[in-house]
Amino acid sequence: MISEFQDTLISANEAFPLRHLDNSNYENILEHLDSGIMLFDSEGFLTFINVQMAKLLELPRQQLLGCNVLQLVQHPYISRFKKKKILRIYRETIFHRKRYHELLDEYGKHWLITMTYGDQMDGNFLLSVKDVSDFKQIEQTAYQNDKLAMLGQISASIAHEIRNPLTAIRGFIQLLRPHLLQLGKDEYAKIILTEIDRANDIIYEFLNSSKPSAPQKTVIPIQSLLKEIVLLTESEGLMNGCEIQLNNDLTPLYVSIDIKQIKQVMLNIVKNAMDAMDPVGEDYSGIIQIATHEEQSHVIISIKDNGHGMDNNTLVRLFDPFFTTKETGTGLGLSVSYRIIKNHGGTIDVHSKLGEGTTFNISLPLV
Incomplete structure (x- = not known):
């Protein structure tokens, strides 16, 4: 038996000789x-x-x-x-x-x-x-998605818990309104109802911001939307000493998008760029350049400013919910923008260095 096994090993080595x-x-x-x-x-x-x-x-x-x-x-x-x-x-x-x-x-x-x-x-x-840059990017994207999903769940829970008592309060005020009218205090009821409605609107906006609805898509040339963005922001830009330049691709680039949502993303980034301008003396002139070009069946929209830029610590947390560098900011703008672009099958990334400005690149699939 042993000899047969040895013969088998020898024949195997002869058939498949080892190379060193x-x-x-x-x-x-x-x-x-x-x-x-x-x-x-x-x-x-x-x-x-x-x-x-x-x-x-x-x-x-x-x-x-x-x-x-x-x-x-x-x-x-x-x-x-x-x-x-x-x-x-x-x-x-x-x-x-x-x-x-x-x-x-x-x-x-x-x-x-x-x-x-x-x-x-x-x-x-x-x-x-x-x-390991590619692995880091995948890891950060997965982490970002997890945080956005958690934010949506928290927002829905908060909205539910606050809306219920507001609805009850509104109902009782309506019942008390005839008595307040007899006392000549109907304006109190009006103010209370107005404030309750305003609180409900704030909750709705917060919920919609943290968890954008499914996009209602329309096919349009992206250039027409960007022209509208410039018209909406150029007056505010001039007031802030900032010029907005539009360099569109001459060929119409058609995309299927939710116009309101993508407009929200563009306006948010352009206004952030305006806030990033740091005037130095009278000769300073802020410039925001918006450009488009086609790349592998996608349109790339770049929004570039010559503001003060960001360090790596800020860049890493830029799309985190509630992270903001502004005194009055909510920290939801860019996290919402990230989710909206993702829901459209696109990507959004940012490149920035301190003292050298910032560039946002948004990629959306062409029709």
Whole structure:
């Protein structure tokens, strides 16, 4: 029985002979990984670096091989920003013994840093760097959707709990109104009923804002809606020292949208852009540029301003419900806009830097 099994193994090896890769083949594989790789020996000197890592450091590999961490942070051709990141990675992975570390670079990309060391590395330290920006975007989108769904549930619950007592109060005021009329106090009843109706309107607006209704779509050229947006906002813009410029694609781009909802989104972003203008002296002139172009069966609407911009902490929370940087803001405008565009099968994203202005890009499917 054993001999038959051995014969089977021998014949299998002959039919499928094992191939052994030499060291040059392994190095060739590491060279072309999409992750950046650095290998330090037990004395802390860089012995291997692949093409991707050299691109990230923006230096030829020949200038990096043989350097230690101190020499890297003192290298004259490595930017100050990258030197600070190298020191931070060294502190987190070596001193604090963290095998995984995340960082955000100067271009807004997310990177996952992995440090491998120990007995299996024979005293060497392997550092790998991988771009995880796409995964972060998916994670943030899922998180945003969860928060918006929770906001809708809370809003519906609040509306229900407040509307019931308001309805009862309104009914009793109606019953008391003839007695108030006899006392010559009918104006009191009118004021109470008016205020109750106003409270109901506020609840309805809040509920509709946190959970927009299904879009009632109409096919229109997007250019006509944007012209209307400019007409509605240009007078307010002039009062704020801001010029609104419209650069439409010459070819009519037809979309199927709920006109009221998309108008709400556009007006919200344009007014936010006006608020972002930070006048400096009499020569300052705020500019908001609205432009459209076609891209892969979608129309891209960009709204760009030259305001004071936003930092990364603000950008991360920009579409969060109730998050606002304004003293009188509710923090619902952009979260509602996000939901409306999503309900239309589109996307909305924003790019901004402090002192360089902000650009919103809205993508909607063409008819």
